[in-house]
Amino acid sequence: xxxxxxxxxxxxxxxxxxxxxxxxxxxxxxxxxxxxxxxxxxxxxxxxxxxxxxxxxxxxxxxxxxxxxxxxxxxxxxxxxxxxxxxxxxxxxxxxxxxxxxxxxxxxxxxxxxxxxxxxxxxxxxxxxxxxxxxxxxxxxxxxxxxxxxxxxxxxxxxxxxxxxxxxxxxxxxxxxxxxxxxxxxxxxxxxxxxxxxxxxxxxxxxxxxxxxxxxxxxxxxxxxxxxxxxxxxxxxxxxxxxxxxxxxxxxxxxxxxxxxxxxxxxxxxxxxxxxxxxxxxxxxxxxxxxxxxxxxxxxxxxxxxxxxxx
Numbered sequence: 001x002x003x004x005x006x007x008x009x010x011x012x013x014x015x016x017x018x019x020x021x022x023x024x025x026x027x028x029x030x031x032x033x034x035x036x037x038x039x040x041x042x043x044x045x046x047x048x049x050x051x052x053x054x055x056x057x058x059x060x061x062x063x064x065x066x067x068x069x070x071x072x073x074x075x076x077x078x079x080x081x082x083x084x085x086x087x088x089x090x091x092x093x094x095x096x097x098x099x100x101x102x103x104x105x106x107x108x109x110x111x112x113x114x115x116x117x118x119x120x121x122x123x124x125x126x127x128x129x130x131x132x133x134x135x136x137x138x139x140x141x142x143x144x145x146x147x148x149x150x151x152x153x154x155x156x157x158x159x160x161x162x163x164x165x166x167x168x169x170x171x172x173x174x175x176x177x178x179x180x181x182x183x184x185x186x187x188x189x190x191x192x193x194x195x196x197x198x199x200x201x202x203x204x205x206x207x208x209x210x211x212x213x214x215x216x217x218x219x220x221x222x223x224x225x226x227x228x229x230x231x232x233x234x235x236x237x238x239x240x241x242x243x244x245x246x247x248x249x250x251x252x253x254x255x256x257x258x259x260x261x262x263x264x265x266x267x268x269x270x271x272x273x274x275x276x277x278x279x280x281x282x283x284x285x286x287x288x289x290x291x292x293x294x295x296x297x298x299x300x301x302x303x304x305x306x307x308x309x310x311x
Contacts, residue, residue: 011293020104028091028288034084047107054145057138060122062107077154078307079119083126083221087282093291095281098163102296106303118307126221139224156232157306160220162299163291164277165239168212170200174226176216176257192231200233207305208298213243216257218278242275249273
């Protein structure tokens with residue numbers, strides 16, 4: 001059972017949440033438009049925002065005030081991303097409200113301190129409906145657009161389902177999917193994924209005293225990026241016992257790795273061993289009550305470390 005301590009003042013579970021968490025309940029209210037709540041909050045916080053509309057998907061860019069979003073700029077950026085959309089009728093507190101607010105928290109702090117070049121993107125249409133493929137995911141066309149803008153060398157980190165638990169998980173899913181491909185075209189992508197994973201591990205060692213695991217995870221926006229030929233490293237969080245139990249399972253059998261990334265029938269076969277936190281996603285139980293605000297600061301510090309690290 002996950003150990004729970006008194007929440008830090010200011011997080012979503014606190015009695016008096018501080019910005020940006022004071023708007024979290026509005027964000028997870030199923031009656032509200034998440035885009036409108038998010039834009040209103042970013043405006044309130046006076047962050048530098050640009051909305052990029054690609055085929056009806058509204059992606060929200062937050063950056064230093066000096067960044068002009070000019071397509072011609074070819075910069076090596078550290079890009080932190082989190083999708084803000086949700087499945088209809090689900091509050092989406094962990095999927096993906098918590099990560100969105102953690103990155104807003106990080107943006108507030110990055111604005112006021114010396115940091116490397118950074119960009120935060122809140123992506124639209126990560127969630128797929130039945131019958132939709134990865135090309136329907138907003139990150140697919142977004143990645144193509146970013147590549148054309150000269151940002152294909154950027155270091156992209158996807159934060160998803162980071163609000164429940166105390167163990168940082170650095171995803172191995174994209175690498176697992178590519179491990180049997182050996183063509184020259186795939187080699188650079190595999191190398192970029194490896195470098196992103198190493199960078200995430202170094203950031204975790206510096207900010208979390210090495211408290212992380214490498215595990216396969218459900219696909220997030222990294223699926224769209226991967227299909228578009230761009231590397232992105234997914235970061236998530238699990239309760240320690242769930243993470244340890246799942247780690248033991250996947251060491252024994254690749255079935256449970258495939259259950260995360262393959263069809264619905266195989267997913268059902270492996271469901272018994274998929275962590276409970278992931279089973280609660282996209283449903284009515286994904287509320288603020290299931291979150292663990294004690295770990296929010298750790299994830300924010302990890303995000304800041306990714307941006308502080310030497311280029």
